[in-house]
Structure formats: structure tokens, C-alpha cells
Amino acid sequence: MTALDQIRALEQGDAFAPRHIAPSETEIAEMLRVVGATSLEDLSSKTVPAAILGMDLSALPPAATEQEALAELAGLAAQNRADIKSLIGMGYHGTHTPPVILRNVLENPGWYTAYTPYQAEIAQGRLEALVNFQTMVCDLTGLPMANASLLDEGTAVAEAMHLAHAATRGKSHLVIAAADLHPQSKAVLTTRAAPLGITVRFVPVASIIAEVTEAKPFALVLQYPGTTGEVRDLTAEIAAVQAVGGLGLVAADPLSLCLLTPPGEMGADVVIGSTQRFGVPMGFGGPHAAFMAVKDAHKRLMPGRLVGVSVDAAGTPAMRLALQTREQHIRREKATSNICTAQVLLAVMAGMYAVWHGPAGLKRIASRVALSARVLAGAARAAGFTVKHDAFFDTVALDAGAKAEALTAAALQRGFNLAAHADGVVGIALDETVTRSDLAALAAVLAEVGGKPAPLDATFGGIPATLERRSAYCTATVFTAHHSEHGMLRYLKSLEDKDVALNRSMIPLGSCTMKLNATAEMVPVTFAGFGAIHPFVPADQAQGYRALTDRLSDWLCRITGFAAVSLQPNAGSQGEYAGLLAIRGWHLSRGDTHRDICLIPASAHGTNPASAAMAGMRVVVVGTDRDGSVDLDDLRAKAEQHAANLAALMITYPSTHGVFEASIREICALIHAKGGRVYMDGANMNAQVGLTSPASIGADVCHLNLHKTFCIPHGGGGPGVGPIGVTADLVPFLPGHPVVDCGGSATITVSAAPWGSASILPISYAYIRMMGAEGLTRATQVAILSANYLAKRLEAHFPVLYRGMNAMVAHECILDCRGFQQGGGVMVEDIAKRLQDYGFHAPTMSWPVSGTLMVEPTESEPKAELDRFIDAMVAIRAEIRAIEQGRMDKADNPLKNAPHTAAEIAADVWAHPYTREQAAFPLPFVKAHKYWPPVKRVDNVYGDRNLVCSCAPLEAYAQAQQIAAE
Ligand SMILES: *Cc1c(COP(=O)(O)O)cnc(C)c1O
Numbered sequence: 003m004t005a006l007d008q009i010r011a012l013e014q015g016d017a018f019a020p021r022h023i024a025p026s027e028t029e030i031a032e033m034l035r036v037v038g039a040t041s042l043e044d045l046s047s048k049t050v051p052a053a054i055l056g057m058d059l060s061a062l063p064p065a066a067t068e069q070e071a072l073a074e075l076a077g078l079a080a081q082n083r084a085d086i087k088s089l090i091g092m093g094y095h096g097t098h099t100p101p102v103i104l105r106n107v108l109e110n111p112g113w114y115t116a117y118t119p120y121q122a123e124i125a126q127g128r129l130e131a132l133v134n135f136q137t138m139v140c141d142l143t144g145l146p147m148a149n150a151s152l153l154d155e156g157t158a159v160a161e162a163m164h165l166a167h168a169a170t171r172g173k174s175h176l177v178i179a180a181a182d183l184h185p186q187s188k189a190v191l192t193t194r195a196a197p198l199g200i201t202v203r204f205v206p207v208a209s210i211i212a213e214v215t216e217a218k219p220f221a222l223v224l225q226y227p228g229t230t231g232e233v234r235d236l237t238a239e240i241a242a243v244q245a246v247g248g249l250g251l252v253a254a255d256p257l258s259l260c261l262l263t264p265p266g267e268m269g270a271d272v273v274i275g276s277t278q279r280f281g282v283p284m285g286f287g288g289p290h291a292a293f294m295a296v297k298d299a300h301k302r303l304m305p306g307r308l309v310g311v312s313v314d315a316a317g318t319p320a321m322r323l324a325l326q327t328r329e330q331h332i333r334r335e336k337a338t339s340n341i342c343t344a345q346v347l348l349a350v351m352a353g354m355y356a357v358w359h360g361p362a363g364l365k366r367i368a369s370r371v372a373l374s375a376r377v378l379a380g381a382a383r384a385a386g387f388t389v390k391h392d393a394f395f396d397t398v399a400l401d402a403g404a405k406a407e408a409l410t411a412a413a414l415q416r417g418f419n420l421a422a423h424a425d426g427v428v429g430i431a432l433d434e435t436v437t438r439s440d441l442a443a444l445a446a447v448l449a450e451v452g453g454k455p456a457p458l459d460a461t462f463g464g465i466p467a468t469l470e471r472r473s474a475y476c477t478a479t480v481f482t483a484h485h486s487e488h489g490m491l492r493y494l495k496s497l498e499d500k501d502v503a504l505n506r507s508m509i510p511l512g513s514c515t516m517k518l519n520a521t522a523e524m525v526p527v528t529f530a531g532f533g534a535i536h537p538f539v540p541a542d543q544a545q546g547y548r549a550l551t552d553r554l555s556d557w558l559c560r561i562t563g564f565a566a567v568s569l570q571p572n573a574g575s576q577g578e579y580a581g582l583l584a585i586r587g588w589h590l591s592r593g594d595t596h597r598d599i600c601l602i603p604a605s606a607h608g609t610n611p612a613s614a615a616m617a618g619m620r621v622v623v624v625g626t627d628r629d630g631s632v633d634l635d636d637l638r639a640k641a642e643q644h645a646a647n648l649a650a651l652m653i654t655y656p657s658t659h660g661v662f663e664a665s666i667r668e669i670c671a672l673i674h675a676k677g678g679r680v681y682m683d684g685a686n687m688n689a690q691v692g693l694t695s696p697a698s699i700g701a702d703v704c705h706l707n708l709h710k711t712f713c714i715p716h717g718g719g720g721p722g723v724g725p726i727g728v729t730a731d732l733v734p735f736l737p738g739h740p741v742v743d744c745g746g747s748a749t750i751t752v753s754a755a756p757w758g759s760a761s762i763l764p765i766s767y768a769y770i771r772m773m774g775a776e777g778l779t780r781a782t783q784v785a786i787l788s789a790n791y792l793a794k795r796l797e798a799h800f801p802v803l804y805r806g807m808n809a810m811v812a813h814e815c816i817l818d819c820r821g822f823q824q825g826g827g828v829m830v831e832d833i834a835k836r837l838q839d840y841g842f843h844a845p846t847m848s849w850p851v852s853g854t855l856m857v858e859p860t861e862s863e864p865k866a867e868l869d870r871f872i873d874a875m876v877a878i879r880a881e882i883r884a885i886e887q888g889r890m891d892k893a894d895n896p897l898k899n900a901p902h903t904a905a906e907i908a909a910d911v912w913a914h915p916y917t918r919e920q921a922a923f924p925l926p927f928v929k930a931h932k933y934w935p936p937v938k939r940v941d942n943v944y945g946d947r948n949l950v951c952s953c954a955p956l957e958a959y960a961q962a963q964q965i966a967a968e
Pocket of ligand 1: 341342343513514573574575576607609610654658683685686707722724
């Protein structure tokens with residue numbers, strides 16, 4: 003071997019895959035022995051049906067090291083023109099992410115690796131951050147109730163339309179929208195309306211009142227300020243739609259609301275918008291947190307998650323997700339929306355931006371932007387341009403006529419992108435990053451093109467006195483208490499410490515795939531070359547992004563076996579919706595307008611029926627047999643019964659019960675024979691990659707959750723990316739975009755941005771690039787091994803509900819806890835809460851089967867961590883047995899009282915029949931690494947009955963405590 007060959011061999015030690023896949027060779031061998039397999043290949047053949055086993059990923063690029071992948075991504079970032087400032091506006095603006103938030107939230111695994119706060123006790127930190135966000139949104143919009151984020155402004159507009167349609171009980175099927183709505187919102191709205199039989203009419207601003215009065219729509223959608231920057235009083239327009247029984251929906255810019263009369267004070271029923279410019283980089287379109295605020299009457303129709311303040315078992319205020327009965331996991335096809343993963347991390351950032359700046363700081367930023375716009379408008383007038391609207395906040399629209407092209411070209415020369423609207427209108431949208439020297443450069447552009455001097459010494463236009471905001475906002479203490487950096491740093495840390503995230507312990511949530519989010523995958527997300535790019539920049543300014551999305555799409559095609567992939571859907575639920583629209587489009591294109599039946603197994607995730615309903619399909623539920631598989635006889639009967647109208651089957655593979663159904667090929671063939679298409683829910687793709695593929699199994703469409711299988715962190719409940727892959731004949735029905743050519747259909751747009759949440763795609767890119775074909779395949783094998791290892795080690799203590807061939811499970815397993823209710827009165831929830839005392843996040847609880855826990859360990863959990871989890875579960879089983887055998891009290895025991903807080907363990911009085919040590923330190927490893935839940939069990943019923951979604955009660959409680967202490 004030459005020296006260079008030796009160096010190459012030594013470089014193998016830098017490989018990424020063995021860092022991602024935690025168990026060592028020796029540990030894998032040990033685990034294989036436990037599950038009764040001789041090798042990983044042997045395990046694959048024992049688990050995956052032979053008919054579908056086999057996959058060739060050799061077309062993927064060879065595995066890169068962390069350094070190589072980082073260098074490659076830095077190269078791609080450098081191909082994006084972050085040096086050009088985008089003053090395009092249209093819903094996306096430059097912003098400064100406060101560094102204290104950048105490093106301590108966005109770049110901090112304590113925040114970005116957390117899961118959706120369903121287990122409230124271990125999520126009080128992010129729940130409080132979300133309550134801050136909701137409070138901020140309520141204050142800014144002037145409405146009493148706001149949710150904890152939506153996916154983007156375009157989909158928020160569409161969600162508001164749904165809400166209005168439901169609130170008005172379908173009296174009308176017409177929605178009128180102002181012509182100055184952002185074009186991407188128009189496209190998403192139109193896409194959403196079509197399958198529901200709703201008509202959208204876009205009306206010039208001047209004729210809104212007349213049209214509304216005449217046509218009596220169920221909703222009127224307004225943009226505030228309009229897409230070219232115009233600000234006007236909306237009171238009369240909102241009153242007009244309310245007079246005909248409809249709702250007034252306003253899409254508003256939150257920074258403008260710091261200075262403008264809020265839409266709520268103009269009578270709006272619903273206000274939506276995006277909080278992107280509150281410290282979240284544009285990122286070529288996302289992710290950002292959209293919001294929705296509503297009048298009290300509509301709170302039960304609100305889509306997405308809502309954080310409410312309740313109390314814990316000791317009466318202390320505690321937060322949890324409220325009104326979950328609205329959501330898809332309970333209401334299925336009757337849910338208010340299909341949203342599951344939303345934009346929690348970005349909502350946390352936007353809320354913290356308000357905490358950091360406070361009301362005075364926000365007003366200062368908004369005032370500087372507004373004044374800059376007025377000065378620029380003055381300069382434009384001096385240079386001979388006509389300013390289109392006198393009333394504006396941050397955007398100067400110029401009627402540039404024949405000079406429009408020269409103006410945008412001259413601006414580009416000096417490093418600015420302006421918006422080229424129709425009819426020679428050029429928009430210049432200012433933001434907090436625009437400096438005085440930028441203004442000087444822009445004035446020079448105006449002078450050059452206008453042919454007259456453009457001094458920055460006079461202002462023109464701005465916010466009319468009648469629209470100046472008089473009411474206060476962000477008045478809660480939290481928005482003024484943390485303005486020093488030390489104060490902010492410690493506030494962020496105090497919240498982070500309340501929560502369990504992946505940097506503390508494993509989060510074995512079945513179906514959610516809480517795997518490693520490697521640091522090297524995360525680093526590129528905050529490269530400037532990815533952050534500061536407006537989604538509507540000319541293609542030549544986003545070449546790095548285009549190369550990244552092209553390559554990632556190609557790799558995902560190889561992995562799924564499909565002809566093409568769309569990266570536009572920004573969550574799994576949106577992928578489902580987009581995929582069903584593709585199927586719908588295909589049927590319609592063949593004249594099959596009647597095909598609208600969607601078969602969905604009873605065990606399907608709630609987003610499936612909710613998405614089908616949104617796509618205008620009628621859901622027919624297919625039963626499950628005793629092994630947890632789709633009941634083939636029932637499927638055959640229903641496919642036959644609905645053959646004439648069959649549109650699709652939605653099926654999850656491996657099934658939501660965690661098994662590879664042997665009959666999957668047969669199932670797909672059956673649907674195809676009846677003229678339907680197969681939609682595969684790819685949430686469980688972590689059990690397929692490298693072993694089999696959706697296309698080879700027989701699916702026509704499949705969504706992937708990049709935030710599950712492909713390492714995008716869950717962010718505490720978002721962001722996510724839900725790309726869809728499709729067969730060749732469905733490619734024309736993939737989503738397109740009205741502003742940017744990203745391929746796809748001209749009539750289908752499912753997200754505001756052409757490539758959805760583009761700025762987090764580097765994470766999945768890095769993962770695939772660093773794992774390579776072998777690493778990806780091995781990850782799947784070890785994920786299956788870990789699940790089978792857990793099932794095997796726990797089966798003597800907890801019955802494993804379903805198994806596939808050779809009594810194996812796939813990448814997750816369901817532990818049946820229903821039997822403990824009889825003898826000891828122990829409910830599955832008690833086990834979930836008791837796990838918190840051991841420092842673990844509970845597995846998925848009561849889904850897909852009530853009274854069970856679904857455990858998904860993933861390939862990236864070290865064996866030692868799996869063993870700790872097993873020890874905890876076994877110890878909990880022993881505690882249950884003590885209750886069953888009467889050695890422990892049925893009502894007063896460590897399970898019923900779980901979780902235990904430090905305050906009660908340290909209190910002078912301890913009135914329980916078990917010891918404090920047993921309560922707090924039940925196993926030696928717990929003592930070494932104790933996590934203290936900050937609250938006791940949270941009361942859900944109380945919170946829903948006394949719905950409060952702002953910080954007020956928390957602050958009142960803190961004050962009362964203070965007074966009591968004094
Ligand atoms: C997570 C999940 C979904 C929904 O995906 P989101 O990204 O949360 O919208 C759908 N189906 C299954 C089986 C899932 O596990």
C-alpha cells in the first residue's frame with residue numbers, strides 16, 4: 003500500500019454514517035442475537051416481504067465527510083447572490099435576526115430538536131414562548147384569540163377562507179378578494195377553493211363594496227397594506243361584507259401594525275399574515291411562522307394549534323395545547339384543517355423578537371422603515387416619478403411606465419432587487435436592514451433614471467393621520483422585562499431548561515421518527531447565502547438554491563423510485579393535499595369528474611382523511627383485521643362497491659401499526675384495477691430507504707416527511723417539509739407557482755413560496771450526501787433492529803400488539819397498556835407521565851390504538867440509551883405490579899401522582915405512602931442525570947373550559963407569588 007492509499011484508508015475513520023447510526027458493530031451483533039437474526043441482511047429478509055425487498059441506490063453520490071459536505075454547501079450558498087438586497091416585498095422582507103436569538107434559539111438543539119408539545123409537562127418552555135407569540139399577534143391585530151402558527155401567509159389566507167365557509171355554514175360559495183392580494187396568496191386561495199366548489203373572484207379595490215353588496219359572498223379577503231404598498235381604511239369594506247352575512251378577512255403585515263390602526267379595530271373577523279420579518283431570514287421562501295387571529299366567536303373553528311393556560315394538579319398555572327377536539331387526529335375528515343406540523347420554531351423566534359425589542363423597540367423599527375419610505379417617496383417625486391399611492395407604510399410604488407425596466411435594471415446595477423408589478427409599476431419595499439447609505443444609493447438610481455436630482459431632503463406621503471395606531475400593544479411584562487442581553491440570554495435558557503428535547507434524552511415517538519439532527523446538517527441553515535434570499539429573485543441570483551433543489555429532488559427520486567418530486571409542500575399534511583390534488587387533476591384530465599371516493603384505512607393518521615376532504619374527496623373507511631393489517635376482504639368489497647367513482651386509496655407503509663403488510667402489492671394492484679390511484683403516506687419511510695421503495699411497491703404518489711426520515715429537526719412542532727414524489731403520468735399535476743417558474747401545473751399552488759421551506763433543505767441534502775447509499779440502507783436496517791430489540795426486551799413486560807412476518811415488527815412497535823386498567827387502575831397516560839420522572843419523553847400515546855404506546859427508537863439512539871429506556875419501562879411495570887398486588891395504594895402511587903416536581907419533593911410535608919426517593923430517583927441513572935418537570939400533571943379539561951391563550955394569567959400568578967413572598 004502506498005502512503006497515499008494509507009491516507010485514503012485512514013480517512014474512512016472520518017465517515018459520518020457511524021456517527022449517525024449510534025450502535026457500534028459489537029452492539030449491533032449483540033442486538034441481532036437478542037432478536038434472533040444472524041446479520042442485518044438476515045433481519046431485513048425476515049422483516050420485509052420478499053416480493054418488495056431489493057433496491058439499488060448506487061446512483062446516489064458517494065458518502066462525503068462532514069467537512070466535504072459543509073464545503074459543498076458553502077459553495078452552493080456562495081452561488082446565491084446574498085450581496086443583492088431584495089426590496090421586492092410581496093410578503094417577504096429583509097430582517098435582522100437578533101444574534102442572541104440566532105444562536106440561542108435557531109442554532110440551539112435545546113429548541114430545535116424538541117417535539118410538538120403534546121406532553122405539556124415537559125414542554126412548558128416552548129409553550130410559554132408560544133403564548134408570547136399568541137399574545138403578540140392578538141395585540142398587533144387587535145383581536146382576542148390567536149393560534150400558535152400556521153404554515154405560511156398563502157395557506158393562512160386559504161385557512162381563513164375555510165374558517166369563514168364553516169362559520170357561515172355554506173350559505174354562499176363565493177369569496178371575493180381584493181385584486182391587491184399578494185399573487186402567491188391568490189394562487190393558494192384559488193387552488194384551495196376549487197375542489198370545495200368555492201368560487202374566488204378578484205375585484206379591483208375601487209369596486210369592492212359594490213361587488214360585495216351585489217354578490218353577497220361568504221367572505222371578503224383584503225391585504226393590508228396591499229401588495230403594491232397601498233394603505234387604506236378597510237372599515238367600510240369589512241362592514242359591507244358583514245352586512246351581507248359574510249366575514250371580513252384581512253391579511254396584514256405585522257410590522258405595519260405597529261403604526262397602523264389594527265384590522266381588529268376596523269371590525270375584521272379574522273386577521274392572518276406572516277411574522278417572517280420579525281427576525282426570521284427570508285430563506286428563499288421559508289420556513290416562517292404565519293399567524294391567525296380571530297374574534298372570540300370563531301375560536302373553535304381556528305385551524306392549527308392553540309396554546310392555552312390551564313392549571314396543574316397542584317393548582318399552579320400551566321400551559322398545554324387547547325381545544326384539541328378541533329384537530330384532525332380527533333375530527334378526521336370533519337376537522338377544521340389538516341394542519342399537523344406547523345412552524346413552532348419560527349413562531350418562537352418571532353415572539354422572542356418582540357420580547358427582545360419590546361413595544362418601544364418595535365415601534366422604533368417600524369417608524370424608521372416608514373420614515374425611510376417617505377423620504378424615498380420624496381426623492382422619487384423630485385426625480386420626476388409619480389408615486390402611485392400617497393398612503394403607504396414601507397413600500398413606495400412608482401408609476402414608472404416606460405421607465406420601469408430601466409429603473410429595475412439601474413437598481414440591480416447598484417445591488418438592489420425591486421418589484422416589477424404589472425403596468426409599469428415598480429415597488430420599492432423598505433425594511434429594517436435598509437441603511438441611510440442604501441437610501442442614498444436608491445436616490446442615485448432614481449436620479450439617474452428620472453434624469454433629475456433626487457435629494458433625500460423632503461418626505462412625501464406615508465400613513466394618513468386617520469389610520470395612525472392609537473392603541474398600545476405588547477404591554478405584558480414579558481415584552482419589557484428582558485432587554486439586556488444577559489436578561490434575554492437567561493430568559494431563553496430558563497425556558498429551554500424546562501423542556502425535554504433530543505439533547506437530553508431519546509424521544510421514542512412512534513411515527514414521528516425523532517432521529518439525530520446532526521450539527522453538520524444544521525450549520526448550513528444559517529449560512530448568509532441561504533438566509534438573505536427573497537423567493538422571487540431572478541433565477542440567476544439563486545443558482546445555489548436551484549442546484550441544491552435539483553440535486554435533492556433527483557436523490558429523492560432515486561430513493562422513492564418516482565419520476566419527479568415537488569419540494570413545495572411545507573409539511574406532510576400539505577404533501578398529502580398536494581398528492582391528492584395531483585390524483586384529482588389526473589382524473590379530471592381524463593374526463594373522470596365523478597371519481598371522488600378516497601378509501602382510507604381506519605388506522606390512518608388523522609391528516610389523511612382531513613386532506614382528502616380538502617381535496618374535495620369523499621372518505622370511505624376501510625377496516626383493520628386482527629393482525630392490524632388492512633382488512634383485505636373489506637378493501638375488496640369497498641373498492642368493488644365504489645369502483646365507478648374510485649379516486650384513490652391512501653395507505654401508510656409500513657402500516658401505522660408498525661408492520662410490513664405482506665399483501666401491499668396486491669392492495670395496490672386491486673386499486674389500479676378499479677381505476678383508482680394509490681397515495682402512499684411516507685411518514686414511515688425510515689423503514690423503507692435502501693430496502694424497498696414506494697414506486698416499486700406500487701404507489702403512484704408518496705409524500706416524505708423530511709422532518710422525520712431526512713433529519714430536519716421537529717423544532718418543537720415545525721418547521722417541516724413534505725415533498726411528494728409521483729409517477730410520470732402525474733408529473734403535469736405537481737404544484738407550480740404564479741410568480742416563479744418552478745415547473746408544475748399552472749393551476750395548482752399549495753404553498754406561498756415556489757420551493758416551500760427552501761432554507762431547511764440543506765439539512766436533508768447534507769444527510770443524504772454524508773450517508774451515501776450504504777449509510778442510508780444501514781440506517782434503515784438499524785432502525786428496524788432497534789425497534790425489534792426494544793420489542794424483544796420489553797415483550798415479557800408489555801404485550802407487543804402487532805407483528806408482521808416471523809413475529810418481527812418494522813421500525814416501531816406498539817406496547818399494549820390496556821390490561822393495567824383492570825387490576826390496578828393504571829391508564830396509559832399514567833405511564834406516559836411517570837416516564838417524565840425518569841427523564842424520558844413518552845412514546846406516541848393512544849395512537850393509532852387507544853390505550854397503547856407506540857415506540858420508535860430510530861437508528862441514531864445509542865444502545866446504552868435504549869437500555870436505559872427499557873430499564874425505565876421495566877421499573878414502571880414493577881410499580882404497576884405493586885399496585886395490582888395491593889402493595890401500593892390504587893389512588894396514591896407514583897404513577898397517579900406523576901410527574902413529581904422538585905418543589906414537592908423538597909417540601910416540608912410529604913404525605914404519600916411511597917418515598918421521595920422512589921418518586922424522584924427511581925433508578926440509579928436518574929440520580930446521575932435528573933430532569934425536573936417544572937409542573938405537575940396539567941389539567942386539560944379545566945383549560946378548555948376556561949380558555950385563555952395569552953400571558954395575562956401567568957403574569958398575574960407571578961405577581962401574586964411575589965406579593966405573597968413579600
Ligand atoms: C407525521 C405524520 C403525518 C403528518 O405529517 P406532518 O408533517 O406533521 O403534517 C401524516 N401521516 C403520518 C403517518 C405521520 O406520522
